[in-house]
Amino acid sequence: MTQQQESPRSSERSAVGRLLLIASTGGHLAQLDRLAESLGASDSSLWITFDTTQSRALLRGRNVLYVPYIEPRDARTAWTVYRQLARELPRHGPFDQAISTGAALALPGLLAARRHGIRGLYIESVSRTDGPSLTGRMLAATHLVDLETQHPAWSTARWRHRRTVLDSxxxxxxxxxxxxxxxxxxxxxxxxxxxxxxxxxxxxxxxxxxxxxxxxxxxxxxxxxxxxxxxxxxxxxxxxxxxxxxxxxxxxxxxxxxxxxxxxxxxxxxxxxxxxxxxxxxxxxxxxxxxxxxxxxxxxxxxxxxxxxxxxxxxxxxxxxxxxxxxxx
The missing domain is CATH 3.40.50.2000 (Glycogen Phosphorylase B;)
Known part of the structure; x- marks a missing residue:
């Protein structure tokens, strides 16, 4: 179900676009939260993540759709989440773009968004200094989403470079x-x-x-x-x-x-x-x-x-x- 909680800072964001923001909890969610304002996320954007103490505190006051936790390399639950999102996203749209920083949630989230015509962007985790993760390689193989890396050393024509969240x-x-x-x-x-x-x-x-x-x-x-x-x-x-x-x-x-x-x-x-x-x-x-x-x-x-x-x-x-x-x- 979608939940919204009181936020001390939602009014400080500039409204640019209504985004679908997808990330597993932990570092992936922390990175997306830090990037959200520079990505142009409006207050009406929808966050998709797992239900944890971190996500409830970090996303307090924002629109959140919680999905079942996906363990590393857990294809069965990933498929379950994909089917859930394929059903539910039309009820929450429209969206200007779907953006994910990983990990296991990125694949079902971005592919479900693509199914409904929402263009996707995958930003590889700052921890991947030498090349893309398994999720990044799988999404690259689909040719269905745009790709960005936070490290210029392995950027390419397909993997565009953006500044790392640690630069500040x-x-x-x-x-x-x-x-x-x-x-x-x-x-x-x-x-x-x-x-x-x-x-x-x-x-x-x-x-x-x-x-x-x-x-x-x-x-x-x-x-x-x-x-x-x-x-x-x-x-x-x-x-x-x-x-x-x-x-x-x-x-x-x-x-x-x-x-x-x-x-x-x-x-x-x-x-x-x-x-x-x-x-x-x-x-x-x-x-x-x-x-x-x-x-x-x-x-x-x-x-x-x-x-x-x-x-x-x-x-x-x-x-x-x-x-x-x-x-x-």
Missing amino acids: YECVQDGSAVQADTRTSPKLFVTLGTIRPYRLDPLIDSLLSSGLDLSRTVWQLGSSFREDLPGEVHRALGSEEMDENILAADVVITHAGVGSIMRILELGKYPVVVPRRRSRGEHVDDHQIQIASLVGRLGLAEVVEAPDLGIEDIRRAVGKRIVSQGVSS
Whole structure:
């Protein structure tokens, strides 16, 4: 069903076109939200995504059509969502364009829109620094939608280049924030996202053996949940609780999920980023290595492999903060 919730900022957007905005939750939705104004999305645009605490908080006050969650490589549910959208989109139209930033929801969403004559645009995730994802390759093979990449290195005549959503962030020194105890006993917030069913135990084990006092640490562990940890442990947190813990921490340690990284940067924190690796069974592929390398090159984070995470990586993040401007088209 379509839901609309109260928004503190919907009136700030300029009305240019009525868009169909399609994205899986997490980093894909975070990117589309950040791009929406530069894409010309009017207040009457319709968002299609999964029903999560992130989507409810991020899209509060906007028109939202929730669809069933599609796990990575889940063709059966993708087909179910395609049929649902093929039925329901005519009731919500007309639309000027359908735009998606991935992941699994992009294929059924854009193809259902195309079935009803709505032109489509797929913007590949900023995490794909070396080439398109499986979803991007499948959509390219259909020749039914326009294609854009956020990285000029692999842009082509078909994959047009647009500026990355990370271009507007910058790291600055914040020496006034360094206090005596933050280098010996920093307050840490560790967030590993909610991707199922992948664990990231090497990161946790490295922190436990680091020699740091972890008694003030807050852990958001998702599928890596365990109870043998000092501090405050959560399987999941709501969006407001996530923000509160990010802001309260001396240092934020995160997996290399685009949504997690973007929210931390948006709140002005310089994180320690730890990418998941497919070879350790931590994700379906190695796209987190690509996004981690990118934020490292841009100077927006300390980047370290999970088994190598130590006290010096955390100390280097103390006293730095992120400033941000809006995204230009």
